[in-house]
Amino acid sequence: MQFKHITCPQCGLLCDDLDVSVDDQDVTLDDNAHSVCQQFFVDAKFTDKSTLQPKINGKPCTLDEAVTYAAKLHATAQQSIISGLIADVQACRSAFALAEKTHSVIDHANGQSMRASTAIMQRYGEVRTTLAEARNRADCIVLFGAEILEKFPKLRERILQPAETLSGNTERKLIILDVVENADLAADKEIDFFHLALPNLETAIQQLQYLASPRASTKTEIDPSIRAIYQQISTSNYIVLTWTASLFAKNTAEQTLQNLTFFIKESMKTQRCVGLPLGGSRGEITANQVSTWQTGFPLPVAFTSGAPEHNPVIYNAETMLANSEVDLLTWVSTYSSDDTPKQYATANIVIGHPNMQFNQTVDVFIPVGIPGIDQRGLACRTDAVATLPLHSIRKNDLPSADHVLNLIYQAL
Amino acid sequence: MAIKLVGAQIYDPVHQIDGKKMDIGIDQEQICNADALAPDCESIDVSDCIIMAGAIDLHTHIGGGKVNIARTMMIEDHQAHLHHGDHQCRSGSGHAVPSTFTAGYRYAEMGYTAGFEPAVLPVNARHAHMEMADTPMIDKGGYVLLGNDDFLLQMMRDGASQSAINDYVAWVLNASQCIGIKVVNAGGVHAFKFNQRRLDVDEVSTASGVTPRQIVNVLSRAVYELGVTHPLHVHASNLGVPGNFETTIATMGAAEGVPIHLTHIQFHSYGTEGDMKFSSAACEIAEAINKNKNVTADVGQIMFGQTVTTSGDTMMQYYGHEHASPKKWTVMDIECEMGCGVVPFRYRDKSFVNALQWSIGLEIFLQVNDPWRVFLTTDHPNGAPFTSYPHLIKLLMNRSFRNDHLSNLHPEAQRMSNLSSMDREYSLYEIAIMTRAAPSKILGLADQGHLAAGATANITVYRKQDDIEKMFAHPAYVFKNGKMIVKDGKIIETVKGVTHVVKPDYDKSIEKSLRTYFDKFQTISLDNFKISNDEMEECIGSRVVEHPCKKT
Incomplete structure (x- = not known):
């Protein structure tokens, strides 16, 4: 028996565009989905x-x-x-x-991985967007960590670079920054991949936040890529920052999320900038x-x-x-x-x-x-x-x- | 089970009963003729009491994503207000924006038997219904938000016919299991996504190409033409901005004579007179309501103390975030449909602006002549938590009590208000109108809000006492669908309540263009977007009760 529009709880995106076949107790995902997406259905086999x-x-x-x-x-x-x-x-x-x-x-x-984000919401509140809003509205998306694409396999196709958007915006900048080399992304012409010469993503976020803060100085040493990204953000209209807290070091996750929140709230004074934290898998x-x-x-x-x-x-x-x-x-x-x-x-x-x-x-x-x-x-x-x-x-x-x-x- | 309530004074404005001593009969879930009950049925002597139908709150933010954001942010309030569970009741927390079980109990303890969530985002409807399903004791319902959604704005830009818009509105009502349509800062929330920071009622949004007036016009007409009883529920443009009363009056005009409900109108009744450039325009607003019979309003009274504002109006919540207390705020853009903003607020009686806001709300109550067209709300939790209703009722019913309070406020606010000169004191009959009879009428709940035989037995019995506030805070008995759920102000039995909805007919071909829209742009499929009656009952946990639409 065939089923359409089946929801997959394998990751927090909860994609519901899946076609599934059921033959007695065997369940098969019909399309050539990513192995992570397949996992939920494969795992269900008795x-x-x-x-x-x-x-x-x-x-x-x-x-x-x-x-x-x-x-x-x-x-x-x-x-x-x-x-x-x-x-x-x-x-x-x-x-x-x-x-x-x-x-x-x-x-x-x-539970432990949710604490930092809860604490930031309790202390400061946040500026956020949702999947469809990001998909249709963004003209600049910044991903903190290439691993996000593996954790959320259909993110790129469904949200980051969909075939069509409401705004008809084909000029969208998709920026991925990481401290680990990634040859595939570096060679991908549809992505601006930044391999940062920084110890970790947290430092990148800290530097970005510094640039947006009122105390920022041109004399402070900032990674040139971060300056370039900041420049791109400053000239965009609807900026989406995407992260997943699980990629951040546990003991400093709260500080990192605070930096992201401060950056977004500071940017909001003059432009539209929002966060799209991913999780819930x-x-x-x-x-x-x-x-x-x-x-x-x-x-x-x-x-x-x-x-x-x-x-x-x-x-x-x-x-x-x-x-x-x-x-x-x-x-x-x-x-x-x-x-x-x-x-x-x-x-x-x-x-x-x-x-x-x-x-x-x-x-x-x-x-x-x-x-x-x-x-x-x-x-x-x-x-x-x-x-x-x-x-x-x-x-x-x-x-x-x-x-x-x-x-x-x-x-x- | 049959019960006879003997000897109380009855206030049933639907049947023009104003304090007459009568017996009320309850047979199973319904009110019946007391004389027709068997002589040996249970009889309760309530001769020292008054009886009204169960109260109905037509505007209270009790369920949905924004409420959960508010609960998370109001951690201090929740830790300060812990509620223990017992063999009847589940535990909970919070005063300003309580957890779901607690909200249900507090409503029932005050004699309320229904509450309506006024800001259900279509995509968040499941979530809102789940929260409301976990809000026991009272019936629920929701107004689904339109007027900032890309689909409608695109239709308007493309010159879609009114009938096509009606089909879309009806489809959304069906899909989201709601009883009404609400618009919040029409077009403004959408414009804010394009970094527009203000949008007046006749201003063309550069983002959508339409004006708020046009949006209010097509939506109010759609609701009317579909025969939905509750008029378009409108949170007008420019909330909180000095001088916004002109926008509010213009918004009334946008309906062009069809019914329109202006919500939390206190926040939209500000002038710019005086040294502080902030003044009361309650008189102008009340006059406009009195004159335009198609207009109804709820007040959104503020009370002094800590609360949290939760609204779909991202544009104006962002505008107000600098006044956040404590200093934290959230703004969220949502699914090409809407947005939400959550800003904690502490209203202070020594603040000129807050004191004047308090006065403005009361001035509106006292200057609108027809209690059938003005409703008692605090826009919970935005003006104050709903638990302050008994205090608000006392302010309306007792002039000296009101003036005593006024005399303690910021002196400049006292000088700018003409509240002290207002003699009007609401009667019990008028309170029964604005909290029972009128809400049931405006929502189309024919079997509620009154006490005639055949009505659902939602009944509140108050023991008469000098202190009206105490009387309304702790009813002697509350009956929900014929069951005694509260005795002497305490819960004695828990019940679930149902979800009231309307399902207007529409031309199903609208789904063709909607399917294309969902397939191309949305992140949920159209089929999964729609909520069935069966899902409401089996998964979400609330049975649906459908009310008829009267097509014009």
């Missing part, structure tokens, strides 16, 4: 190693038994954490309900949006006191697990079989992709349908503006993560 029935300590059981056991683990846990959250809106909603009922901490698997945006509207706070959130508390240092999932501050982990991860827990607690419940393999026995594993293949779902795109429907295109008996989380909730 094999002998797939788990289609819940397990308690590695032994098959019924869904009822697994839910009862999971509820028992929650009832006896001193401090539990719900993490992963690589899931659709519905599963995230149910995960928050369970977290509240069990006084758990809740955080995304990739593991459902981070979805989880964070649900957290923000349901609790009033971005992730992480702790319900230990009965009211939501947001403290990105104390309630960071990675640290809590590494320091054994929790004795129960509930891991919710539905898009990719690779997204298993990187760290475990004393007791572990996994509500996950049926093709997951674990490097240790988990107390309860409940395989669930994959949103976008087995289940209908909703997912928030990288720009946090568009929510895309994930379609159910394959029929089987796997329950949804949302349903399983609800059952555990009710069993408590």
